[in-house]
Amino acid sequence: MTASHPSPEPAAPPPGEIEVGHSLWSGAWHRLRQNRLAVFGGATVGILAVLCAIGPIFAQSYEDQNLDLGASPPGAAHWLGTDTLGRDLFARLLYGGRISLMVGLVATFVALIIGVSYGAIAGYIGGKADAMMMRIVDILYALPFTIFVILLMVFFGRNIFLLFFAIGAVEWLTMARIVRGQVLSIKKMEFIEAARALGFGRRRIIFRHIIPNVLGPIIVYTTLTIPAVMLLEAFLSFLGLGVQPPMSSWGALIKDGADKMEEFWWLLVFPGGIFSLTLFSLNFLGDGLRDALDVRASKD
Amino acid sequence: MLRYIGRRLLESIPVMFIIITGTFFMQRFVPGGPFTAEKAVTPEVERNLEAYYHLNDPLWKQYADYLWDLTPKRFHPLALAGGFDLKEAFGIDFRPSFKYPNRTVNEIIAEKLPVSLELGMLSLGVALAVGLPLGILAAVKRNSWIDYVCSSVAMTGICVPTFVLGPLLVLGFAIHLGWFNASGWYGPIDRVLPSVTLGSVYAAYIARLARGGFLEVLGQDYIRTARAKGAGETRVIFRHAMRGGLLPVVSFLGPAVAGILTGSFVIETIFQIPGLGREFVNSAFNRDYTLILGTVILYAGFIIALNLVVDVVQVWMNPKLKFE
Numbered sequence: 001m002t003a004s005h006p007s008p009e010p011a012a013p014p015p016g017e018i019e020v021g022h023s024l025w026s027g028a029w030h031r032l033r034q035n036r037l038a039v040f041g042g043a044t045v046g047i048l049a050v051l052c053a054i055g056p057i058f059a060q061s062y063e064d065q066n067l068d069l070g071a072s073p074p075g076a077a078h079w080l081g082t083d084t085l086g087r088d089l090f091a092r093l094l095y096g097g098r099i100s101l102m103v104g105l106v107a108t109f110v111a112l113i114i115g116v117s118y119g120a121i122a123g124y125i126g127g128k129a130d131a132m133m134m135r136i137v138d139i140l141y142a143l144p145f146t147i148f149v150i151l152l153m154v155f156f157g158r159n160i161f162l163l164f165f166a167i168g169a170v171e172w173l174t175m176a177r178i179v180r181g182q183v184l185s186i187k188k189m190e191f192i193e194a195a196r197a198l199g200f201g202r203r204r205i206i207f208r209h210i211i212p213n214v215l216g217p218i219i220v221y222t223t224l225t226i227p228a229v230m231l232l233e234a235f236l237s238f239l240g241l242g243v244q245p246p247m248s249s250w251g252a253l254i255k256d257g258a259d260k261m262e263e264f265w266w267l268l269v270f271p272g273g274i275f276s277l278t279l280f281s282l283n284f285l286g287d288g289l290r291d292a293l294d295v296r297a298s299k300d
Numbered sequence: 301m302l303r304y305i306g307r308r309l310l311e312s313i314p315v316m317f318i319i320i321t322g323t324f325f326m327q328r329f330v331p332g333g334p335f336t337a338e339k340a341v342t343p344e345v346e347r348n349l350e351a352y353y354h355l356n357d358p359l360w361k362q363y364a365d366y367l368w369d370l371t372p373k374r375f376h377p378l379a380l381a382g383g384f385d386l387k388e389a390f391g392i393d394f395r396p397s398f399k400y401p402n403r404t405v406n407e408i409i410a411e412k413l414p415v416s417l418e419l420g421m422l423s424l425g426v427a428l429a430v431g432l433p434l435g436i437l438a439a440v441k442r443n444s445w446i447d448y449v450c451s452s453v454a455m456t457g458i459c460v461p462t463f464v465l466g467p468l469l470v471l472g473f474a475i476h477l478g479w480f481n482a483s484g485w486y487g488p489i490d491r492v493l494p495s496v497t498l499g500s501v502y503a504a505y506i507a508r509l510a511r512g513g514f515l516e517v518l519g520q521d522y523i524r525t526a527r528a529k530g531a532g533e534t535r536v537i538f539r540h541a542m543r544g545g546l547l548p549v550v551s552f553l554g555p556a557v558a559g560i561l562t563g564s565f566v567i568e569t570i571f572q573i574p575g576l577g578r579e580f581v582n583s584a585f586n587r588d589y590t591l592i593l594g595t596v597i598l599y600a601g602f603i604i605a606l607n608l609v610v611d612v613v614q615v616w617m618n619p620k621l622k623f624e
Contacts, residue, residue: 238569262471268464283455
């Protein structure tokens with residue numbers, strides 16, 4: 001058996017022997033479904049994402065003000081109550097969720113692109129270039145990056161695209177380390193040698209042959225990066241540096257609730273609750289994926 | 301080891317240089333300045349202000365002068381005990397603040413830093429005091445209900461961010477039960493809620509890391525040997541497994557301390573604590589050039605120094621590693 005071959009394709013059974021093969025992915029899927037917490041996490045994230053995507057069509061508009069009503073506690077008309085301007089909190093949560101989830105996805109995508117390319121290139125080239133590149137990562141790790149994101153947001157205006165970029169630019173370091181470690185072990189394998197013998201260029205080998213074989217760890221850490229990114233966005237919004245009104249995110253809603261919690265507890269409890277629930281679910285899903293894909297938590 | 305420390309210190313010089321240069325030029329090349337928010341000042345006042353802060357000099361000269369002021373010129377660390385004056389101790393001059401014209405950044409740091417340090421130490425104490433027992437207990441009672449309870453508590457700590465937990469604690473314990481003040485930084489009792497809030501996330505991470513570390517160590521042969529020789533469970537855990545089990549926790553302490561430093565921005569805002577974190581956020585909003593630079597340099601210095609300490613402790617605890 002080619003047991004050392006990490007390719008996602010199932011190993012071909014020897015002829016004449018009937019064997020129901022499990023590919024890496026179907027095996028992982030099976031293990032993932034057995035993990036109740038991970039299933040719960042995945043389902044919750046899915047439901048929340050769908051609600052945030054289509055919910056605002058049915059819910060009242062998040063901008064509809066009703067100043068006569070003011071802040072009202074949860075009830076039949078407004079399930080989660082209203083804020084001080086009489087806006088429906090449930091609708092605002094769905095709209096805020098759109099932004100929070102979008103920041104989570106887009107900024108993670110930025111981090112993913114930077115981290116995977118950097119790590120794969122460093123690992124594949126090896127030698128002095130690799131040592132230099134990873135030394136840079138080490139140094140960046142030691143920097144107070146949150147501080148720079150704060151400065152960027154203050155200086156260059158609170159632009160949501162800058163937010164995506166700034167957060168993505170902070171979160172790619174771990175991804176780069178993990179990918180590099182994986183690439184180092186894969187590049188010595190025979191199928192890479194075969195690809196090189198066929199005369200493929202460096203770029204093609206890295207992106208077509210090596211990266212697909214590192215997908216497992218990449219998927220796991222992407223899932224775990226999303227909550228980290230959402231946390232950073234909420235942190236910035238809480239300081240007044242993230243998403244600006246009239247747009248809103250869960251972090252901004254939490255900030256709003258924290259300012260008014262003495263009288264209107266629901267303004268803090270529901271946004272805080274739904275945000276924590278999302279982080280929970282994403283973390284459970286990520287942990288479940290890690291177990292299912294059998295990725296060792298190597299920190300290099 | 302001394303060579304290793306020396307090399308790391310040398311390496312940190314270009315890093316600090318890049319941080320200073322980057323921050324200096326970034327804040328100069330963006331629109332807006334420290335005086336744009338003020339009511340219109342007469343041209344004369346503006347000229348005086350610019351002369352006072354040397355804003356009329358060419359940019360390269362301002363930069364060079366500033367770098368010179370930041371260069372350490374003496375070494376009397378003991379002077380720090382008398383009130384954190386970096387000028388007294390190392391000859392580092394962060395210059396006057398732009399927002400508070402009659403105060404220097406050195407004075408502001410000397411006043412606010414001790415508050416933030418106290419908050420940070422207490423939070424780290426909470427994190428270790430809660431996280432280690434939780435993690436070790438979970439590992440020793442692996443896959444029992446105790447493990448599940450400890451692990452769930454840890455997961456909750458990770459998923460409830462400080463800016464949710466802090467206001468919730470205030471709502472429950474200060475406003476409803478009236479046990480604490482909702483904000484302020486006066487008596488010892490005012491330290492409780494902020495340090496618990498800031499420490500909670502790190503307690504959770506430490507618990508998870510300690511559980512993982514102990515699980516790995518407890519499965520090793522030398523632990524079985526210790527048990528076979530009749531060592532009691534307590535002795536096995538605290539004497540034999542401790543060192544190896546704590547390794548992941550120690551390597552996490554570097555990032556944890558950095559996180560606690562930046563986390564204090566939010567905590568100091570929620571609880572209205574007069575610390576350096578809140579001052580940093582305000583200085584950024586105010587474009588207080590010198591105060592921004594001063595705090596950034598200070599934070600960067602702290603983080604670099606603490607990472608070095610953590611790396612040294614790590615090697616000292618794990619004989620398999622070597623200083624390279």
